[in-house]
Amino acid sequence: MGRVYNFSAGPSMLPEEVLQRASQEMLDHEGSGQSVMEMSHRSKQFAKIIEDAERLVRQNMAIPDSYEVLFLQGGASLQFTMIPMNFLTGSKKADITLTGAWAQKAYEEINRLGTAVVQGSSKDKKFSYLPPIQGVSPDADFFHITYNNTIEGTQYHTLPDTGTVPLVADISSGILSEPLDIGRFALAYAGAQKNLGPAGVTLVIVRKDFLAKAPDARDLPPMLSYKLMAEHKSLYNTPPCYAIYILKLVQEWILQIGGVEALYKANRQKAELLYGYLDSSEFFYSPVNKADRSLMNIPFITRIEDAEKAEEINKLFVKEAEQVGLVNLAGHRSVGGMRASIYNAMPLAGVEKLVSFMKDFEKKHK
Ligand SMILES: Cc1ncc(COP(=O)(O)O)c(C=O)c1O
Incomplete structure (x- = not known):
């Protein structure tokens, strides 16, 4: 069978050029005599791959230097937990809009560790619209939105104004689909398996002054500390090397097509x-x-x-x-x-x- 048109919500299609390039380099990546899958994550070759991946994501998304770019594991779902764990550090209260099944999961995880305040919900009509923001709690530690609701098919075309309350967004299914002003977010995260590459790596973009509010690395389980991951440039432990490599190829493809x-x-x-x-x-x-x-x-x-x-x-x-x-x-x-x-x-x-x-x-x- 020839290649099909795959309309899956994720994992989804990858650019054919990327798959071709990966297949050409499968046995021998740039003269190293090995596949990226076989490479030590501490090798010089892999250091270049992860550095290039970060540089290209920064370029394609116009991410300012005031942000860290992290390649984590656990999918977007782990972010639902890591965000409250790291950032419910003040009032232990976060605002959220309930706009779909994924937002609901983020809501549940905030409530596990603190209090989620619903500032708009479209549950009454099966999440078929985006509710207006009802308000912003002045003392909220952050305000969470799901930028694009993969299941229900809605998307924020204008980001809500949350004033001085840090805006945190799940951008899993909208990332790199249109220009997005990263400067509006304190933290944005995306599972890779839609517009970035294969499943296994999660991109987290976090503003450094927001990150500073997170607990000290030694006060959290290491794999759940953004500070630790940032200190180790996403190489605290073995990262999903091959997924990061494909993500890098996808970034090159994006640059190439304009x-x-x-x-x-x-x-x-x-x-x-x-x-x-x-x-x-x-x-x-x-x-x-x-x-x-x-x-x-x-x-x-x-x-x-x-x-x-x-x-x-x-x-x-x-x-x-x-x-x-x-x-x-x-x-x-x-x-x-x-x-x-x-x-x-x-x-x-x-x-x-x-x-x-x-x-x-x-x-x-x-
Ligand atoms: C908007 C959104 N958030 C979170 C998730 C969960 O992602 P993961 O399966 O990577 O944990 C998905 C998965 O489709 C999603 O579309």
Whole structure:
């Protein structure tokens, strides 16, 4: 089988050029006579890979020198725990917006170690919109948002103004999809398996003056201390070397194609094509509030009212799509229907093929 168009929410497609390069270098990375997978993380070769990865991420995201860039493990999920552990150091209270299933997890972890104050929730309408911010607790240790809600398909197009309260964001599924002013965040984090590379590495960008508020490295379990990880330049223990290497190749690819502005342009074009069709269709529609629609994750459902029949049609859609090389289009179980995740590495041709398939499916079933 040829390569498919993979619409998974993550792990997801990687740029073909990156996979080609990795395959060329699989047995012998730059004349070292070894694969990156076999390299000591203390070797000169790997030191260059991790330094290049950091330099290129800084360049592509315009990250100021006042921030640390860390490559950690444990996925974005561990960040839900590490953030309260390291930063509930004052009032032990943090504000949060409840905008989806991942935000809910972040909320639960804050509550485990302190108090989470909900400053807006869209739970009443299955998280299909972004709620207005109700306020900011002046003494909150931080304010957490999920910048892009992968499951529900909403995205902050304007970041909330939290005044002097540090803004912390889960940017897992929106990172590098459009220009983002990192200066607005005290801390931003992302699991790699969407726009950065393979699963296994988590990128954390943290402002140094915010990091200074975290407990001393020796007062936390070492693997859970940002300060320790920053002191050791993410090399306290063996990092996920190969995932960091692929992340570096992805950064090189981004530079080569024109940086984040070029990605943003291509992403808009892909999203407009799919939303445009959804808005004109008599069969499918987007359940998400228009102003809050995500650029990366696009859920869609049919207008069929009978739940059993709708479920049957959804299954048929996913199955027939797979047969023509459009895979992983099933919606998340909490939302139902279908979902197309169109991350940076999804070519326009993939979305064109999907829309054309949807049009044919509509003709047959409406
Ligand atoms: C927005 C968001 N946050 C957190 C997570 C959890 O990430 P991980 O599986 O890397 O822990 C995901 C995973 O899809 C996500 O989309």
